[in-house]
Amino acid sequence: MGLHPGALPDFPWDSLTPYIARASAHPDGIVNLSVGTPVDPTPRVVREALAAAADAPGYPTTHGTLALREAVVDWFARRRGVSGIDPAAVLPTVGSKEFVALLPALLGLGAGDIVVHPAAAYPTYDVGARLAGATPMPADAVSDWAGNPAVKLVWVNSPSNPTGAVASREYLADVVGAARSIGAVVASDECYAELPWNEPFVSDGVASILDPAVCGDSHESLLAVYSLSKQSNLAGYRAAFTAGDPQIIAGLLETRKHAGMIVPAPVQAATVAALCDDTHVAAQREVYRARREVLSAAIREAGFRIDASDAGLYLWATRSENCWQTLDFLAHHGIVAAPGEFYGSAAANHVRIALTATDERISAAARRLVKAR
Incomplete structure (x- = not known):
């Protein structure tokens, strides 16, 4: 219904x-x-990759090609300071907005569950909670929700849309620690990470939720969400992905297989080209x-x-x-x-x-x- x-x-x-x-x-x-x-x-290198893959008569895989998932792993290591991601723990998505909107439902959340999101936030975090029948909760301070077992999903967004604020590694580590203590998932929307303007973020980079300084040596209960729309002018391609906890990714993959939520094969090839070209x-x-x-x-x-x-x-x-x-x-x-x-x-x-x-x-x-x- x-x-x-x-x-x-x-x-x-x-x-x-x-x-x-x-x-x-x-x-x-x-x-x-x-x-x-x-x-x-759209960059020529990406358009050429899309055109070269245009002959795609068969169904692509929901999990994406190994080349795509390895390109994501390499990109995280090269650009975000995150190593050790298993290619199996990467999942392409049809843009990032659909993933934001559907993640609470894909995680099985519903009535009585709380989805935390930033106080000034992209509206789809709120909408996604409502679509699942869960309760959205705007909150910036970790103390506002820490210890609450009804909290099942915590969204962070750094750099922020709309404010452009960047979360420190210390703040993100507090979020991760508090969420893990109550068994909540942390999903981090990081799609503006390649566009820092001010120090220290220009020099140090924008921290990912998967950064070892944030989460230690484990990606348990964590998902990083990224889109190529902003960095590569690919909004029309709907090219995005999530990576993190292998068990969560495996569950999402299974559900998305049943639902036919598949990134088109030419877009997968274009994504590889975009991720491999920093120029x-x-x-x-x-x-x-x-x-x-x-x-x-x-x-x-x-x-x-x-x-x-x-x-x-x-x-x-x-x-x-x-x-x-x-x-x-x-x-x-x-x-x-x-x-x-x-x-x-x-x-x-x-x-x-x-x-x-x-x-x-x-x-x-x-x-x-x-x-x-």
Whole structure:
């Protein structure tokens, strides 16, 4: 029996329609910075791999090719400081959003179970709990849920969407310790990890939940979730994966086999190419860095304060007013951002401003903001 539509919140971006209409009336056109969808070309090395694998008449495996799983293992060792992952403990997913939405149900959670997620968070953590019939619980402090046996799943998101905050290894270790003591699973959404901007995260890297400094020598009860949408402009490919506890991965694999949740074979080949090529990731990071510098300077000039925003594709900004007032101000200048209320009541005075627009549109937004104050 499916959920009644009233059991889920309205799709938040639908509420932006009047702001988009108003911004679209600007003489120089709209600058839509409300959604983090890449606009730059998919790297040639990835497109060539996809094309070369286009002749794929047979069913691919749900577990993914060994080449894909080994590429994930190598990537974790090379880019994230995590070694010792068994290729069997890697599972490709159809993008990361479906995995976030379905994980509570795939773990068998239901009524009476609690799913913890950050207080300012991507809405799908909440939706996934509701889809399973479990109870979502927004909380940042470990003490808010530690020792509660009803907590079965804890989501962490570092770098954060929407705030761009990066969790320290010490904080993540506290989460892991508290979750293990009550038998809860920790799932870490890490899809912005290749986009750090500020120290110490540029030098030290963004910690994974699978980092030995976080979890010791065991991945028990842990899942790291990653997407290539951001680092490689692959949102249209739905290329993502999870890795971690071999027993949890085995259970997820079995369920996904029954449900036919399979990443297409050409996308699996493209994923391998993307993971094995660091050059395009570094180049794309510099594109975003330049856009970030232009936009952040203009946002501050317009009287905003930028909080957190240590990594990722967003600027978490405030004018110390309700986010809908800020959206009205931006729409008057032909700009659309995402209101903080999309991400929880704790975020009501912020807006999330994306870097995912062309250089020309970012420059247009910057010019308008500088003149706006």
